[in-house]
Amino acid sequence: MTESFLPFTRPTIDEATIAAVADVLRSGWITSGPKVQLFETQLSAYFGGRPVRAFNSGTCTMEIALRIAGIGPGDEVITSPISWVATANVILEVGATPVFADIDPITHNIDLNRLESAITPRTKAIIPVYLAGLPVDMDRLYAIARNHGLRVVEDAAQALGASWRGQRIGAFGDFVSFSFQANKNITTSEGGCLVFSNAEEATLAEKYRLQGVTRTGFDGIEVDVLGGKFNMTDIAATIGLGQFAQIETITTKRQDLARHYFAAFGTDFEMKYGAQLPVADFEHSNWHMFQIVLPDRIKRADFMAQLAALKIGTGCHYPPIHLFKLYRARGFTEGMFPTAERIGRQIVTLPMFNAMTEGDVDRVVNAVKSVLQQE
Known part of the structure; x- marks a missing residue:
């Protein structure tokens, strides 16, 4: 028998999930709605009750975290040179300057010794990357951040299901960004989520997610920040719910x-x-x-x-x-x-x-x- 091509990755979508997506399509509510809310609720429970918001990519979650942290022109953000280019692009997107620190030759994650030596008075945040789902030394990472008064935006795009000393990645820390792109351990086809350490920043993220809009009552609408169009659809969330159950x-x-x-x-x-x-x-x-x-x-x-x-x-x-x-x-x-x-x-x-x-x-x-x- 001739062997078939074996890809380096391939998502598995079960029939129950496919049927659930069909139900959403028939429902008439296919953009952000009850399925997104349910997905966020389940993710929050998984991360110990921390606030979680879902988005249409893992890239925008990092950009939004930097905006919430007040990072902009004149600021520096340190990250790893071995990552998907989005990790550094979001730093440019907010007008800040990317600073790289070399990687550890064994783990291939950012070398925390070199990270610390790269900190300057202009440094305002760190974006560590957990390559292939392996976290850095989280205790040391956050000790460095505390000592220098830095925000941490964890690029945990590949790390859903990973942990550090018995705690799930996402269940502690500052901002934690996950991706649900097609090649990730679970997928929403495209999408991501951001985990927060407090409810106030999660509320601000909702504004950045959809044009800066805040709604009240039947017709109340206000815009007080410049947001974008980063919301997840109920179609994507339904795929995520089926995947996340496993x-x-x-x-x-x-x-x-x-x-x-x-x-x-x-x-x-x-x-x-x-x-x-x-x-x-x-x-x-x-x-x-x-x-x-x-x-x-x-x-x-x-x-x-x-x-x-x-x-x-x-x-x-x-x-x-x-x-x-x-x-x-x-x-x-x-x-x-x-x-x-x-x-x-x-x-x-x-x-x-x-x-x-x-x-x-x-x-x-x-x-x-x-x-x-x-x-």
């Missing part, structure tokens, strides 16, 4: 797949093939992605092409943000963040999604070893 099962499945990856690669993989495996963290990570770092002797594009020829999809998460033209124009150059540049050049995301089997993992591992052995 969050524990999904997280457990991904952990099981990650464990099988490690078993299949074996304890001698790094020494024998020269590639780096991820941190085997089964206490904190939700295993959003399983990534390896290739040895310098092989070009990533060649490796990905050879796996594609074997009908296995891969991903690149992520090229260093500071080397994009938009950021080079702002003075960033090669050599500024050498660890991020090396990892960003050689990191590859292997298939990881809920419908995968252990046989799929074995197939990927055998293919990876075969390609590396030829180089």
Whole structure:
């Protein structure tokens, strides 16, 4: 039998969710309404009762958090150069200056030592990124923020279901942003949510979410801030409700797949093939992605092409943000963040999604070893 193509990710939408979406379409109420409110209520309960607001992307949640925190022109925000470019773009969007700190060579998250040394009198916030669903040292992160009077906007886009020392990411901290984009552990097709530490900022976020509008009574309407159009639809929320009901099962499945990856690669993989495996963290990570770092002797594009020829999809998460033209124009150059540049050049995301089997993992591992052995 000819093997089918194995993508690096694929959402699983069950029939009950598809039927629920059809019911919403038939109801006539398809924009923000009762399903969004229910989704927010369930998310709030999951995060220990903290205020949660849903949006049409995980990107806008970070921008709105920065606006609520009063970040703007003249301010600096420190973040990681290894992330989806949106993490830095939102800093530019509010008129502030992005400052990068190099990453840890093992976790691939921002190096907190370098983060602290990057703080200046203009620094007003930090955006840590939890790559592949692995948090940074949260105790140290917030100690740094407290010591320097900084706001924290957690880019937890990939970290729903992750935790820190027994507490769910999102159940504590300052602003916590999650994404429900199609490749995330749970999806709303497109969407995101923002978790708040207080109700006042959640109310302000509602204004930023929809044109700055506040409604009262039947016809009362007022606008006192410049908002945008960032609301989630009931269609998207209904998908999210179906997905979110399975969050524990999904997280457990991904952990099981990650464990099988490690078993299949074996304890001698790094020494024998020269590639780096991820941190085997089964206490904190939700295993959003399983990534390896290739040895310098092989070009990533060649490796990905050879796996594609074997009908296995891969991903690149992520090229260093500071080397994009938009950021080079702002003075960033090669050599500024050498660890991020090396990892960003050689990191590859292997298939990881809920419908995968252990046989799929074995197939990927055998293919990876075969390609590396030829180089």
